Amino acid sequence: MKKEDVPQDLGALGKVTKEVCYATDESGKYTTQLSDGWDIKTTALDTAWHDVEERIAAAKQKVLNNEASPILFFMEKGLMDVQILAGYTGFWQWQVKRHLKPDVFNSLSDKKLQKYAEVFNVSIPDLKTMTVNEE
Template identity: 55%
Template sequence: MKKDEVPQDKSNLETANFKELCYAVDENGEYTTVNSSGWDPKTIALNKAIEDINERVEVAKKRVLSNQTSPIEYYMELHKMDLPILASYVGLWKWRVKRHFKPRVFNKLSNNILQKYAETFDISLEQLKNIELHGN
């Protein structure tokens, strides 16, 4: 793509005052970098991904409030993590983290383990134990 053909479509990046760095060919046929404010197909895909994430967060929140899962699952979704990533951040095996999703197990966790989760999610212990305290 030539330097003057780099898309400059409206996107979420533009409203946040960000530009995406793209490679293009300049007048001399050499590769160079060009800032782009967005590209419609990429914006559509990004918006769909964000919608999916927000939906998973809402489902997890409802599951926590109906005592089907622990707040750990909600915060994992809210922070766009999956089980392997969360397990690596808290330094526990995946099966243990998954077990902590069970409300009866979560309610028996020590403050040391809960603190690991709270630090990972950058929240207080009180917010971890009660998602309604989270400013979301």
């Protein structure tokens, strides 16, 4: 892409920051050029975030239907999977999977719940009620 063809469509972060793109200058050499955004990229990101929001809503509904523990909701909200959550908490992956079951979650000790609460940056009561602290 030529330097003058770098997109300058105002994106979601266009008012806050600019993106560095590589382009060719008049002599055909690669150089950097700042871009305010690109409509195609903005649309793709909006679509991806919409999918994330749907997964969070589905997880919340599973918890409300007593099909999963609140850990699932916070995992989706934090863009985590079992492997990542296991790494943060120090639990084995099989333990995290087990803790996703409502009956098992309800019998967890405060010590174990505290590990999850710290990872998700919530209190234990907020963990149990799926209350999110938006900061």
